[in-house]
Amino acid sequence: MVDNSAFGLALVGCGMFGRQHANAAAAVPTANLISVVDLDQGRASALARLTGAAVATLETVLADDEIEAVILATPTDTHVTLAQAAIAAGKHVLVEKPVALEVAAFDSLMQASAEAGVVLAAGQSLRFEPTVHALWSSVRGGVLGQPVLFNWVSNSSRPWPTGWRSWQADPTRSGGMPFHLAIHGLDLAIWLMDEPPARVYAQGQDIAARGTGVHDYSHIAVRFESGANALIEYHAGLPGRSSRHQEFRLYGTGGQAGWRLPDDGLLLDADGGRPFTSEAEVSLRRQLAHFIALCRGDEPPLVTPEQVRQALACAAAANQALATGRAVELHEMLEGA
Amino acid sequence: MANSLGLLLISCVRHQGTYAPLFDARDDVEIVAVADEPDIPGWMHAVNVEFAERYGVPYVRDVGDALARPDVDIVCICSEPTRHARLAVQAAEAGKHICVDKPMATTVADADRVVAAVEQAGVTLTYIHRLYSPSIQRLREAIDDGAIGLPFALHLSWVSAGGLTSGSVEDFQLVVDTSLSGGGELMNFLGYHVDTARYLTGLEVETAYTSAGNYFFEPHREHCVEDFGLVCLTLEHDVSATIIAGRSPTQTHVTGGDYGLRVHGSQGTLMSDETRPFLTLFAGPDERRSQPVNPVVQAMLEPVITEFLACVESGDQPLRTVYDGRSQIATLEAVYRSMASGQVERV
Numbered sequence: 001m002v003d004n005s006a007f008g009l010a011l012v013g014c015g016m017f018g019r020q021h022a023n024a025a026a027a028v029p030t031a032n033l034i035s036v037v038d039l040d041q042g043r044a045s046a047l048a049r050l051t052g053a054a055v056a057t058l059e060t061v062l063a064d065d066e067i068e069a070v071i072l073a074t075p076t077d078t079h080v081t082l083a084q085a086a087i088a089a090g091k092h093v094l095v096e097k098p099v100a101l102e103v104a105a106f107d108s109l110m111q112a113s114a115e116a117g118v119v120l121a122a123g124q125s126l127r128f129e130p131t132v133h134a135l136w137s138s139v140r141g142g143v144l145g146q147p148v149l150f151n152w153v154s155n156s157s158r159p160w161p162t163g164w165r166s167w168q169a170d171p172t173r174s175g176g177m178p179f180h181l182a183i184h185g186l187d188l189a190i191w192l193m194d195e196p197p198a199r200v201y202a203q204g205q206d207i208a209a210r211g212t213g214v215h216d217y218s219h220i221a222v223r224f225e226s227g228a229n230a231l232i233e234y235h236a237g238l239p240g241r242s243s244r245h246q247e248f249r250l251y252g253t254g255g256q257a258g259w260r261l262p263d264d265g266l267l268l269d270a271d272g273g274r275p276f277t278s279e280a281e282v283s284l285r286r287q288l289a290h291f292i293a294l295c296r297g298d299e300p301p302l303v304t305p306e307q308v309r310q311a312l313a314c315a316a317a318a319n320q321a322l323a324t325g326r327a328v329e330l331h332e333m334l335e336g337a
Numbered sequence: 338m339a340n341s342l343g344l345l346l347i348s349c350v351r352h353q354g355t356y357a358p359l360f361d362a363r364d365d366v367e368i369v370a371v372a373d374e375p376d377i378p379g380w381m382h383a384v385n386v387e388f389a390e391r392y393g394v395p396y397v398r399d400v401g402d403a404l405a406r407p408d409v410d411i412v413c414i415c416s417e418p419t420r421h422a423r424l425a426v427q428a429a430e431a432g433k434h435i436c437v438d439k440p441m442a443t444t445v446a447d448a449d450r451v452v453a454a455v456e457q458a459g460v461t462l463t464y465i466h467r468l469y470s471p472s473i474q475r476l477r478e479a480i481d482d483g484a485i486g487l488p489f490a491l492h493l494s495w496v497s498a499g500g501l502t503s504g505s506v507e508d509f510q511l512v513v514d515t516s517l518s519g520g521g522e523l524m525n526f527l528g529y530h531v532d533t534a535r536y537l538t539g540l541e542v543e544t545a546y547t548s549a550g551n552y553f554f555e556p557h558r559e560h561c562v563e564d565f566g567l568v569c570l571t572l573e574h575d576v577s578a579t580i581i582a583g584r585s586p587t588q589t590h591v592t593g594g595d596y597g598l599r600v601h602g603s604q605g606t607l608m609s610d611e612t613r614p615f616l617t618l619f620a621g622p623d624e625r626r627s628q629p630v631n632p633v634v635q636a637m638l639e640p641v642i643t644e645f646l647a648c649v650e651s652g653d654q655p656l657r658t659v660y661d662g663r664s665q666i667a668t669l670e671a672v673y674r675s676m677a678s679g680q681v682e683r684v
Contacts, residue, residue: 146552148552148553148565149565149567149581151494151581153492153599155601155606199548199679201546201548201569201681203490203569203571203577203579204577205489205490205575205577207489207603217489217490217601219490219492219569219577219579221546221548221567221569221579223548223679227548227550227552228552229548229566229567231567231579231581233492233579235490235601235606238605238606239604239605239606243606245606245608249494249581249595251496251565251585251587253552253553253586255587256498256585256587258595325544325571325681326680326681327546327679327680327681329679
């Protein structure tokens with residue numbers, strides 16, 4: 001029996017993605033966004049006015065029995081500490097991607113959540129994107145045979161909002177391109193291939209944030225245990241205010257599938273206003289509904305902890321490859337769960 | 338036809354069916370003979386005889402004898418790839434100008450012998466390439482125009498769909514038996530990508546990383562050669578190129594394959610797709626067929642032949658020379674080393 005009663009939520013982090021999570025919560029019937037938290041009171045108040053939620057502090061949220069789960073949409077370097085606090089308070093946690101910057105930190109969070117009997121879920125939201133989900137259904141349905149190569153390309157403009165104040169441009173905070181952006185493509189590849197990654201190679205260019213180790217452009221080549229491959233390309237520095245080019249191709253032993261924006265969709269927003277349009281909101285909405293069902297034991301996790309670990313290990317290996325120019329074997333990073 | 342050039346077709350086992358008609362269609366070329374080495378398998382002789390009959394010329398079962406004919410000025414070599422270099426050296430030593438199918442050679446050692454022979458004889462050599470494809474030419478024009486600043490990363494897809502029955506492979510042994518082919522589908526196709534990356538950037542390839550395998554085809558599996566894979570190159574100035582290459586079995590592909598290019602530069606990005614625009618035909622109750630609007634093969638190959646003949650007359654260098662052929666195979670050798678080691682290899 002599916003529980004359709006309201007599920008009390010708090011949102012920590014009211015930046016760009018926090019607002020998208022709040023929009024998603026407003027559209028999910030089972031979700032009840034009770035509180036919003038941000039270090040910036042003005043930002044929290046603005047979102048509270050829009051959503052009807054109350055402005056709160058982390059302490060009051062964690063002490064509030066009405067709140068069953070916390071959505072963390074804060075800068076990546078704060079995820080582990082905040083998630084630990086939420087788990088310790090007995091709250092379920094949906095953590096925006098990437099959950100952590102190290103596999104070991106993710107492992108300790110998983111252990112803590114298991115001991116506390118709460119759900120820790122990773123916001124690897126592209127899995128909920130309708131076209132991507134259709135691709136996955138085709139692969140699982142056997143239409144394309146055994147997947148052999150997955151190519152994911154996501155190129156966009158406006159990479160560094162807030163300029164040098166951007167936490168994304170600080171690799172100690174964001175983990176750089178592999179953790180911050182490419183984690184999405186890595187997650188999709190791992191999900192579609194449904195087997196452990198074995199080797200990672202990456203190349204990149206740090207054009208704007210020169211010398212920081214944060215790459216405007218990078219690509220990551222992943223070889224899986226069966227020999228299947230993924231090629232993940234991210235370029236955050238397309239010219240223009242809202243240029244966007246996204247595509248995937250999947251080659252399988254029984255066929256191939258592909259999709260490309262702007263040709264095959266309407267995501268490109270020509271006035272530069274909102275480069276992430278409805279698809280992101282649809283994904284976050286579906287993700288939140290799934291998360292609530294997960295917390296209530298109504299659905300198994302679509303994103304398994306082992307797959308989250310594998311994506312994090314690939315991102316860490318990609319950073320190592322970017323630094324050394326060498327391919328990295330993954331077995332050591334994936335041991336020790 | 339006093340001024341026409343006499344063309345000797347040296348071996349017709351691979352792709353001659355595409356190239357010979359392009360020569361034959363010209364007023365300034367006359368096919369004068371077909372030749373091949375005497376000790377090749379009977380089926381190769383049979384193919385050569387067929388071509389000789391088609392063009393009404395003699396079939397000479399000795400390449401040296403044919404090259405000694407006074408009416409031979411130029412040769413078009415379409416043997417299996419592992420004999421390309423030997424036949425090219427022989428033609429150069431006889432003072433003939435050479436158009437050879439790709440790859441020009443299957444080892445760097447062989448390529449060096451061709452370079453030496455061509456330099457020594459002072460003849461013109463070009464090999465079959467795709468750089469006259471309208472999309473590549475336009476990308477190059479845009480780069481030369483400064484439209485995207487300095488290119489820093491490229492992506493090149495070149496995947497032939499339709500399997501081994503698509504009509505482009507005369508006999509699949511020619512692409513899987515390494516004694517004939519010199520390698521698998523990367524040996525067959527990757528030269529196109531390498532050429533394109535070098536041509537668009539003006540930079541040499543420095544390292545190669547490869548993950549490939551035999552995913553699709555039984556003949557490739559039996560011969561332990563790759564049919565498909567992923568290659569990451571670095572060129573000078575840390576410019577990178579990612580490549581998806583090979584042959585896919587998909588029979589119902591919209592446009593017969595994936596031929597896409599992307600060039601990221603400091604001031605912008607260029608993208609092209611050789612198969613677009615394409616015409617979609619709803620031709621029956623269950624059938625949807627598509628075809629590229631532009632006849633790409635004609636548009637690419639005719640200029641190669643035209644330019645080769647002009648260079649023979651003028652002594653100018655063609656767009657692709659013996660040195661480019663050597664660069665291609667040097668990169669391919671690094672690609673194959675990387676496939677074996679799983680690590681980045683220097684060219």
